[in-house]
Structure formats: C-alpha cells, structure tokens
Amino acid sequence: MAEIRLEGVTKVYPRGGAAAVDSVSLTVPDGSFTVLVGPSGCGKSTTLRMVAGLEEATDGRIVIDGRTVNDVPPRDRDIAMVFQNYALYPHMTVRQNLGFALRMRRTPRAEIERRVGEVARTLGIEDLLDRRPGQLSGGQRQRVAVGRAIVREPKAFLFDEPLSNLDARLRVSTRAELKALHQRLRTTTLYVTHDQEEAMTLGDQVVVMCRGRVQQAGPPMEIYRHPANRFVAGFVGTPPMNFIAGTLSKPGEYENAHFASDATNLVNERFVFAFSAEQSERLRPYFGEPIVLGIRPQALSLAAEQEPGRDFPDTNQFVLELLVVEPLGDTMDLVCQTASGERIVARVPAADGLIPGATVRLEAQPARLHAFEVGEFGAALL
Ligand SMILES: Nc1ncnc2c1ncn2[C@@H]1O[C@H](COP(=O)(O)OP(=O)(O)OP(=O)(O)O)[C@@H](O)[C@H]1O
Ligand SMILES: [Mg+2]
Structure with missing residues (x-):
C-alpha cells in the first residue's frame, strides 16, 4: 500500500504543442480509489503513464510511498497497470498469463500456484484457467487482466479505461466488482475514465481534468453539489446542467x-x-x-x-x-x-x-x- 503524490507534474511532448499535462498536483491517499476523469485528450493517460514510468515527466515530482520515482524505471516502481486493450499473451493459458509476472520474478512454483489459485477464486475465473485469451469473452479477458495485476500484490494499481471494451451492461456489473474488490484489498488505485458516471460511482476521490489541468478534486458528491467552475458543473451529472x-x-x-x-x-x-x-x-x-x-x-x-x-x-x-x-x-x-x-x-x-x-x-x-x-x-x- 502506498500514497501517490504528484507535485507540479508537467508533460510537453516533442512537437506536441501546448503542455499535455500542465502543472498537475494531486494526492492519491494510501488505500484510496481515485478516478481521473475528463474529456478526450485532456491528459489523463499521459498522467497515468508518467506515474507508471512509461512516460517521462518534463517537470515536477512524482512520489510513490514517500520515494521520488522520476528516475526509477517502471519495473522498480512496484505498481501494476491495466490497460484498455488488456494486452494478454495470446499463446499462454489464463493460468500462465496470471502467473507470468511472478515467474519473471523467480517466485517459487508452489507460491505461484497458491497466488494464482487465490486470485482466480477472487475473480470467479477458476473454470477458465486452462483456456487461452482467444477463447474468452471480453468481460472474462478483462477479469484476467485485472487478475494479472492483483497477483503481483503491488503497492498500487493504475487502470486506464479498463471497461471501455465491454458492452453497457457488463460495464456496469464489472465496475461494481472492481469496487467490491477494492473494498476488500484496499490497494491504492488510480483509475482513468472519460465517463463521468463511472468516475462518480467508483471513486472515493474524483479528479476532473480539462486541457491538461486539474479543474477540481474531491469526493464525488462534493463535486456534484459544489462544482468549482462552469466546466466541472457541465461535465459532471446527467443530463448536463x-x-x-x-x-x-x-x-x-x-x-x-x-x-x-x-x-x-x-x-x-x-x-x-x-x-x-x-x-x-x-x-x-x-x-x-x-x-x-x-x-x-x-x-x-x-x-x-x-x-x-x-x-x-x-x-x-x-x-x-x-x-x-x-x-x-x-x-x-x-x-x-x-x-x-x-x-x-x-x-x-x-x-x-x-x-x-x-x-x-x-x-x-x-x-x-x-x-x-x-x-x-x-x-x-x-
Ligand atoms: N506521444 C505523443 N506525442 C505527442 N502528443 C501526444 C502524445 N500522446 C498524447 N499526446 C497529446 O497529449 C494530449 C493528452 O493525451 P492523453 O492521451 O493523455 O489524453 P486522454 O485524456 O487520455 O484522452 P482519451 O480520453 O482520448 O484517452 C492530447 O492532446 C494528445 O494528442
Ligand atoms: Mg487516454
């Protein structure tokens, strides 16, 4: 478990024009489920990728569990990221996909089996362990991708629109599962979505971004009742204000x-x-x-x-x-x-x-x- 802190984090892409992320400061408290939400292109994924270490910050400081990680390579940050497209290994079974990160770390075989079994039970995918990703539905693949992150027992989870490939009904049920899972594991989570309803229902803290800047951060109902500016007021709530x-x-x-x-x-x-x-x-x-x-x-x-x-x-x-x-x-x-x-x-x-x-x-x-x-x-x- 760990707090994630961003201090004045900025990203300017080469030939990218204006800053994609513009002096973002925010704290994801230890154990929190924080959701970054905003319209397409507002800098959500860039922010997440900088926390993961997949993108270098142009300016500012990223602190995980008290340690400044700007110069720490991704594999040493001890955080797990789940992407929109899952990126499962197609030639491996679900069991092998789940255990892959542990095998790379030379975890003992018995320990891998125990943890994979436990995660499969948690996510209700025990029956699927011997299938390959091509033999799974979108929702099942999504659970395997989440399982692959959980099995590593990281300090924090980063999710980038993990539900966007699912149909509307499955998205709603999977999001409830994710929330229940977080209530059980209490692992610090930073979650990105462009869907304000998903942000409101999942987050204990919602961070609304637009044009690379944080417009408002707070508990979902606080943001709904007291939007700080017209953009937030129009973005949060259906139909719009x-x-x-x-x-x-x-x-x-x-x-x-x-x-x-x-x-x-x-x-x-x-x-x-x-x-x-x-x-x-x-x-x-x-x-x-x-x-x-x-x-x-x-x-x-x-x-x-x-x-x-x-x-x-x-x-x-x-x-x-x-x-x-x-x-x-x-x-x-x-x-x-x-x-x-x-x-x-x-x-x-x-x-x-x-x-x-x-x-x-x-x-x-x-x-x-x-x-x-x-x-x-x-x-x-x-
Ligand atoms: N590799 C890159 N080079 C140049 N510009 C980039 C690069 N990646 C992203 N950008 C730009 O940075 C801005 C923020 O992009 P980002 O992917 O972080 O947005 P996002 O909020 O995740 O959007 P979406 O909801 O569409 O995924 C956009 O204007 C985008 O065009
Ligand atoms: Mg994105």
Whole structure:
C-alpha cells in the first residue's frame, strides 16, 4: 500500500504543442480509489503513464510511498497497470498469463500456484484457467487482466479505461466488482475514465481534468453539489446542467439578488430567477454584472398553470416550447426551447399526455440554483 503524490507534474511532448499535462498536483491517499476523469485528450493517460514510468515527466515530482520515482524505471516502481486493450499473451493459458509476472520474478512454483489459485477464486475465473485469451469473452479477458495485476500484490494499481471494451451492461456489473474488490484489498488505485458516471460511482476521490489541468478534486458528491467552475458543473451529472446567460440585478433594485436571462419566453420577456438572502450576500460583488445561471435538469419540475391575473412570467419559472420527450422509465427528460432558441432540459417524474410542440411551464428550486462567472471555466459564485 502506498500514497501517490504528484507535485507540479508537467508533460510537453516533442512537437506536441501546448503542455499535455500542465502543472498537475494531486494526492492519491494510501488505500484510496481515485478516478481521473475528463474529456478526450485532456491528459489523463499521459498522467497515468508518467506515474507508471512509461512516460517521462518534463517537470515536477512524482512520489510513490514517500520515494521520488522520476528516475526509477517502471519495473522498480512496484505498481501494476491495466490497460484498455488488456494486452494478454495470446499463446499462454489464463493460468500462465496470471502467473507470468511472478515467474519473471523467480517466485517459487508452489507460491505461484497458491497466488494464482487465490486470485482466480477472487475473480470467479477458476473454470477458465486452462483456456487461452482467444477463447474468452471480453468481460472474462478483462477479469484476467485485472487478475494479472492483483497477483503481483503491488503497492498500487493504475487502470486506464479498463471497461471501455465491454458492452453497457457488463460495464456496469464489472465496475461494481472492481469496487467490491477494492473494498476488500484496499490497494491504492488510480483509475482513468472519460465517463463521468463511472468516475462518480467508483471513486472515493474524483479528479476532473480539462486541457491538461486539474479543474477540481474531491469526493464525488462534493463535486456534484459544489462544482468549482462552469466546466466541472457541465461535465459532471446527467443530463448536463443547463446554463443560461444573463445579468444580475443592480444593488438596491430588489431586496434579494435577481437574475434576468438574455433568453426570452414566448411573449418576448426575460426569465427571472430570485436568489435567497444568503445567496444574494455571496453575489453582492457581481450585482449589475453579466453572469451565467446553472440549473440541473433534476432541479426543474413541471409547474401548475399560473392563476389568472398574475404577472407573467412568474419568478423562477420557464415557459418554453416542448421539443422532445425522452421516456426513461420512472423519469423522463423534457427537451425544451426558449423563444430565442436556447435548449433547456428537465428530468421529471414520468407522466403521460405531454405533446411535442406544446407549451410547458418549468419551475426551478431556488436552493438548487448555481451561478458562475462568464466563460468556459467561469468560477462558481455561490
Ligand atoms: N506521444 C505523443 N506525442 C505527442 N502528443 C501526444 C502524445 N500522446 C498524447 N499526446 C497529446 O497529449 C494530449 C493528452 O493525451 P492523453 O492521451 O493523455 O489524453 P486522454 O485524456 O487520455 O484522452 P482519451 O480520453 O482520448 O484517452 C492530447 O492532446 C494528445 O494528442
Ligand atoms: Mg487516454
């Protein structure tokens, strides 16, 4: 077991242009399951390969179990890596594949047999020991690849998208197995995926990367509830958070801060959202300024028709055109559009009778509003 620490780690590939990994600092605590997640090309694999020693860091320090390993060759770092394509030896049986690393280390025969047997039992692949990789399904091959890493009893595991070759159902069940396995072995694990749901479900720590930089690191629910910036807010959560550009009310205009969207409703009025007193306090420096409002689809619900004679539009409501209904079983996603063409998605309890083209009224829970500075990486304001 071991802590893995990265201090200002940077990777610039020759002729690669901008840094693939840009001054990344992060700690994978001893025994943690930490997931690096981010869009394609953000530097996840490069980071992992530098920890494994397969790629040299241009700058910064990599520390494993208290030892700086920048100049330590991969085989002496005592960590095991599982790749997306498994890379099993096709001419060897599962038994030989599992025992290969131990044979290379001249481990006694009886000890190899014992450990291979134990790992096969752990992963439920005892019946497959005499088959070759070509005679296995994708999920079985994946388990053999994990087994080959476990059998070495390394200080840490590194996984690079190990589930991406599996079909959706198998991916979900295998990810639960991986999590159960980690709960049993407690081996420090650094796991890479581009799938935010996989990251949330597996990690006790999630590290969101974009353009070679760490955008936010923390427990999954912390990241979901309190995204540090607009990128993280839009990346974590399904369907993605809705963002609406607009302007915050001026000081003294209202008692609490109000937000008026640039987007408009069917009668050409702006949407208005009101913040609580506490939220307004935090927003004070931005009064009168353009900001971006964030609303998760789950924070929107279908509202009752307004009473006759009340002002139109109501605060904290959207009146929109319903474009598409996506049934999901217990819930459904309503894909709606403002009169000015912005899409707003709501995830609501399943109900019949909603017809595309109809007008829908959605209400936002004020406590679940997010606000960001303008820009792709605009900082969270609440
Ligand atoms: N050997 C290389 N030479 C030059 N550039 C590279 C090399 N390997 C990766 N890159 C670049 O570095 C950046 C980060 O790549 P990396 O493979 O780490 O991304 P990733 O986050 O793992 O993406 P994916 O989700 O697609 O696997 C990309 O812009 C990529 O094009
Ligand atoms: Mg990758």
